[in-house]
Structure formats: structure tokens, C-alpha cells
Amino acid sequence: MTDKSKQDRVLIFDTTLRDGEQSPGATMSHSEKLEIAALLDEMGVDIIEAGFPIASEGDFEAVSAIAKMGLNAVICGLARASTKDIDRCWEAVRHTRQPRIHTFIGTSPTHRAIPNLSMAEMETRIHDTVSHARNLCDNIQWSAMDATRTEHDFLCRTVEIAIKAGATTINIPDTVGYTAPRESAEIITMLLNRVPGADKVIFATHCHNDLGMATANALAAMQAGARQIECTINGLGERAGNTALEEVVMALKVRNDIMPYRTGVDTTKIMNLSRKVATVSGFAVQFNKAIVGKNAFAHESGIHQDGMLKNAETFEIMRPQDIGLADTSLVMGKHSGRAALRMKLRDLGFDLADNQLNDVFVRFKALADRKKEVYDDDLIALMQDQGTHA
Ligand code: KIV
Numbered sequence: 001m002t003d004k005s006k007q008d009r010v011l012i013f014d015t016t017l018r019d020g021e022q023s024p025g026a027t028m029s030h031s032e033k034l035e036i037a038a039l040l041d042e043m044g045v046d047i048i049e050a051g052f053p054i055a056s057e058g059d060f061e062a063v064s065a066i067a068k069m070g071l072n073a074v075i076c077g078l079a080r081a082s083t084k085d086i087d088r089c090w091e092a093v094r095h096t097r098q099p100r101i102h103t104f105i106g107t108s109p110t111h112r113a114i115p116n117l118s119m120a121e122m123e124t125r126i127h128d129t130v131s132h133a134r135n136l137c138d139n140i141q142w143s144a145m146d147a148t149r150t151e152h153d154f155l156c157r158t159v160e161i162a163i164k165a166g167a168t169t170i171n172i173p174d175t176v177g178y179t180a181p182r183e184s185a186e187i188i189t190m191l192l193n194r195v196p197g198a199d200k201v202i203f204a205t206h207c208h209n210d211l212g213m214a215t216a217n218a219l220a221a222m223q224a225g226a227r228q229i230e231c232t233i234n235g236l237g238e239r240a241g242n243t244a245l246e247e248v249v250m251a252l253k254v255r256n257d258i259m260p261y262r263t264g265v266d267t268t269k270i271m272n273l274s275r276k277v278a279t280v281s282g283f284a285v286q287f288n289k290a291i292v293g294k295n296a297f298a299h300e301s302g303i304h305q306d307g308m309l310k311n312a313e314t315f316e317i318m319r320p321q322d323i324g325l326a327d328t329s330l331v332m333g334k335h336s337g338r339a340a341l342r343m344k345l346r347d348l349g350f351d352l353a354d355n356q357l358n359d360v361f362v363r364f365k366a367l368a369d370r371k372k373e374v375y376d377d378d379l380i381a382l383m384q385d386q387g388t389h390a
């Protein structure tokens with residue numbers, strides 16, 4: 001690998017099994033978690049955050065079992081800034097070839113007020129817990145929870161302490177989805193410019209979607225120098241969710257001209273994982289969700305269908321096959337035109353002359369006005385009524 005390609009590589013840290021599962025109602029079973037971990041690994045994510053081992057016996061068991069699966073990805077567990085949490089996390093992740101301990105503390109004024117720690121006490125806590133973790137494991141991620149609402153001077157100081165204590169990845173979470181793209185980039189730039197030792201660690205971005213900007217904020221942080229993007233399948237996560245893995249990965253693929261960064265993800269596995277996570281979490285994917293929604297590659301209007309039949313680039317910026325879907329779907333409805341109807345009927349075995357098509361088209365439009373979507377069976381019935389068998 002050349003130095004250039006090293007610089008352009010962005011690590012994908014998937015937290016579907018930890019932050020995703022924290023979504024109210026999204027609990028997954030032990031075997032479902034193992035199945036998802038295997039699929040994530042196969043897809044090529046770099047780091048799998050498998051759970052929060054001290055949170056429950058079940059979480060501990062799941063993280064340990066995933067760590068024993070012999071996966072290629074780094075397996076990471078979450079721990080609060082306490083030696084008890086960190087020890088439990090280590091117990092769970094230590095079975096894998098590349099374990100990571102991820103420890104965090106809330107650094108913003110709002111979050112500091114909860115444990116009621118002064119800034120000096122918090123600095124000591126960060127130093128002690130990161131050093132403790134580093135004595136157990138070489139790969140330590142430290143997160144400044146609510147970093148985007150933390151005073152810049154204090155954020156710089158805490159990051160410096162974590163680096164000196166042995167952290168190898170520094171995560172700057174937008175815990176409440178509060179930041180906006182320019183600010184997200186400026187924070188990373190500031191840390192890279194001001195913190196001694198910043199060039200020796202990887203900066204990570206971890207965004208929530210409360211204002212619908214998680215993907216934009218993650219990409220902005222990456223353009224400013226973050227080299228790890230934390231995300232979840234389908235954007236599953238607390239409240240409005242996390243940055244969606246499929247969105248960042250496809251944005252980097254489709255707009256590689258302006259964002260020349262590589263990931264190790266095989267995008268053709270995205271759809272399968274999306275369906276799996278939707279099924280096991282019980283969180284259906286909204287129809288118009290970017291990349292993986294039912295309508296993301298579907299076209300109903302006549303102008304769009306006609307354009308798609310002539311050249312797919314007219315209304316698609318990526319191909320459905322890129323994410324593992326068989327093809328574009330032309331949905332027959334009241335907005336559909338003659339060209340799509342002709343093609344659909346041909347696929348069903350009915351090859352019509354122009355005058356026959358005109359007649360069927362009138363009856364199809366009348367049906368489409370009564371029904372939201374006209375299915376293949378409806379079209380066959382329409383043809384049978386007419387007695388026009390192929
Ligand atoms: O959103 C957040 O701040 C988190 C941390 C635990 C990294 O999920």
C-alpha cells in the first residue's frame with residue numbers, strides 16, 4: 001500500500017450491536033447478534049462495537065461470544081470511565097485477535113454536572129481510566145461524550161490527557177445531534193492543530209441524527225481529518241438514530257470525485273444486512289430511506305420510467321446492483337406512462353400492437369385511479385378481460 005492510499009483509507013466502525021441496540025425496543029437476541037456480527041465482518045467493516053459488557057450478563061455473553069468467533073474485524077466493547085467497567089469489558093473482548101476497549105466520559109458542562117466532577121477531577125479520572133485500560137490492551141478508544149457541546153479549551157485538554165495516557169483512537173461524538181457540518185469539521189481541525197500528539201492518533205466521528213444531519217456531519221468531520229466513521233446499519237440508534245453506514249459508504253463511492261477516501265466495505269452486501277437488521281430489531285425501514293428504502297430505486301411517474309427505460313442515469317445516481325439489489329423497480333401506478341406499461345406487459349408475455357396498447361392504457365389508468373399500486377396480477381386480469389392473450 002502506498003502512503004497516499006493509506007491516507008485515503010477511512011475506517012468504518014459499526015455500532016449497530018451497541019448504540020443501535022440501545023434504541024428503545026430494538027433488543028436483539030444472542031444468536032441474532034452473532035449472526036449480524038458475522039455479516040458485518042463479511043461485508044468488510046473494520047471495527048465492530050459488539051456491546052456494553054457491564055450493562056448486563058447478556059451483553060457480556062454476547063460480546064465474549066463475538067470475540068471468540070475468529071472474525072477479521074477489531075472487536076470492541078464499551079466501558080464507562082471506571083476501572084470496574086473497563087475490567088469487565090476486557091474480560092469480554094480479550095478472546096479476539098484484535099480487541100479494543102472503548103471508554104468514555106461526558107465532558108460538556110451538562111454531562112459534567114451529573115457525576116458532579118470539577119474539571120480537575122475529570123482530568124484525573126480520564127488519565128487514570130485510560131492508563132488502566134492501556135495496561136490491559138494496546139488498542140484503546142477514548143470518547144468525549146457530548147464533545148460538540150464542550151468548551152473548546154477543555155475539550156483540547158481532555159483529548160491531550162487521553163492521548164498521553166495511551167489512547168490510540170479519539171472519538172468526538174455529537175451525542176445529541178446538535179452540531180452542523182461546518183462546525184463538525186472545525187472541531188476536528190481545531191483538535192488536530194492544537195492538541196500535542198494529535199498526529200499520532202486516529203480521530204473518530206460519531207454522530208446522532210436529531211436534526212437529520214448525522215451523515216453530513218460525519219462526512220464533514222472526515223474531510224477535516226477524522227479517519228474513523230462510527231455508524232449503524234439503517235441508522236439504527238437512540239432517538240433519531242446514528243449516522244447510517246449505508247449512507248456514508250455509498251456517498252464515498254458515488255462522490256469519490258470530491259471525497260477521495262476508501263473504505264473496506266463490499267457495498268453489494270448492504271441490502272442483505274439492512275433487511276437482517278430491520279427484521280431482528282423490529283424497526284422497519286422507512287420507504288423513502290436513502291439507499292435501502294423500498295422506494296430508493298423505484299420509479300412510478302411516466303417521465304421517470306420513460307427516462308429510466310432509455311438511460312438509467314437519468315434518474316439514478318447509483319445502480320441497485322451496487323447495494324445488492326437485483327434491479328430497479330418500475331412501479332405501475334396512476335403516474336406511469338405508456339412506455340413502462342408496454343415493457344411491463346411484454347415481461348408478462350403480452351406483446352401488443354399500438355392500438356391494443358392504447359386501449360389497455362385507458363383501462364389501466366382507470367384501475368390505477370382506484371388502486372395505489374397496480375400489481376402484475378392486476379395487469380394479467382386486465383389483459384384477460386380484454387381477451388388479448390399473447
Ligand atoms: O453518543 C455517544 O456519545 C456515545 C458514546 C458512548 C460514544 O454513544
Ligand code: ZN
Pocket residue numbers: 019173175206208
Ligand atoms: Zn452514540
